[in-house]
Amino acid sequence: MGRTVSYDESPEKAYIVSNNGLCTLFFSSNKNKGLKSMCKPFIRNHQYNVIRKQADQLKKALNTVSDRKVLESVRDTVQSKLHEAFPEATELQIATLEKLAAIPSADEIPSCVDSLEPYRTAFGEVTEAQLKKLFPKNKKLKVPALASIDYRDVTYLGWTDIATNKLYIVYHLDGRLVGIEGRYTPTNKKGVCFLCHRHEEIALFTAIAKSKPAHASPDYYKAIGNYVCVNSEACNKNITDVTVLEKFIQAVIG
Numbered sequence: 172m173g174r175t176v177s178y179d180e181s182p183e184k185a186y187i188v189s190n191n192g193l194c195t196l197f198f199s200s201n202k203n204k205g206l207k208s209m210c211k212p213f214i215r216n217h218q219y220n221v222i223r224k225q226a227d228q229l230k231k232a233l234n235t236v237s238d239r240k241v242l243e244s245v246r247d248t249v250q251s252k253l254h255e256a257f258p259e260a261t262e263l264q265i266a267t268l269e270k271l272a273a274i275p276s277a278d279e280i281p282s283c284v285d286s287l288e289p290y291r292t293a294f295g296e297v298t299e300a301q302l303k304k305l306f307p308k309n310k311k312l313k314v315p316a317l318a319s320i321d322y323r324d325v326t327y328l329g330w331t332d333i334a335t336n337k338l339y340i341v342y343h344l345d346g347r348l349v350g351i352e353g354r355y356t357p358t359n360k361k362g363v364c365f366l367c368h369r370h371e372e373i374a375l376f377t378a379i380a381k382s383k384p385a386h387a388s389p390d391y392y393k394a395i396g397n398y399v400c401v402n403s404e405a406c407n408k409n410i411t412d413v414t415v416l417e418k419f420i421q422a423v424i425g
């Protein structure tokens with residue numbers, strides 16, 4: 172015996188459909204026409220990159236591997252990588268993601284990845300005034316073209332000022348907007364970026380750590396240097412983990 176309860180929640184309607192003890196809550200939105208599971212956006216840019224990467228792996232396997240056991244193990248890997256990337260996901264969120272690992276054919280992968288689009292969150296938008304406040308010593312701060320940014324594709328906001336050889340990175344760290352700056356030295360060659368771990372054209376980024384050890388002399392300073400992608404847009408498309416980025420920012424801001 173099925174039971175349906177519905178109530179108005181303008182402009183959207185919610186339906187609880189209960190069948191044999193199983194209960195599913197759906198939202199029927201005028202905007203999205205049709206039923207959509209009640210998952211709020213929860214996929215951050217770097218997590219979306221994990222999804223895309225795993226979707227590619229699975230697609231490759233489905234197109235080339237016929238051994239069932241091998242395919243099963245690829246699916247297991249996809250599933251565990253998704254779990255790893257979403258340590259705080261709720262059961263509903265996990266169920267939403269696991270659709271990908273279970274997909275029967277490679278043809279269905281693009282539409283499955285597309286179906287996750289509504290669950291993507293965006294980097295909190297920033298204004299020019301906010302950026303200037305983050306770098307008060309830079310009176311002539313050059314800011315990126317903010318209006319053209321799709322904030323869903325942003326894990327960190329990175330831009331360079333070639334005139335002063337500086338690289339700026341802005342990030343939401345524990346709910347606080349923080350910015351770091353450092354010297355930017357192009358290497359004119361490819362290497363491994365410390366943030367996305369991909370082999371790309373890199374530059375050396377050297378920032379001064381604000382924290383000082385106890386009893387340090389007044390002229391003590393510690394510079395932290397890392398090789399980072401020259402193209403931060405590409406880096407944001409590749410980054411799958413924010414641990415290193417957060418550690419680095421923490422070390423610089425002290």
Ligand SMILES: [Zn+2]
Pocket residue numbers: 364365366367368369371399400405406407409
């Ligand atoms: Zn990178």
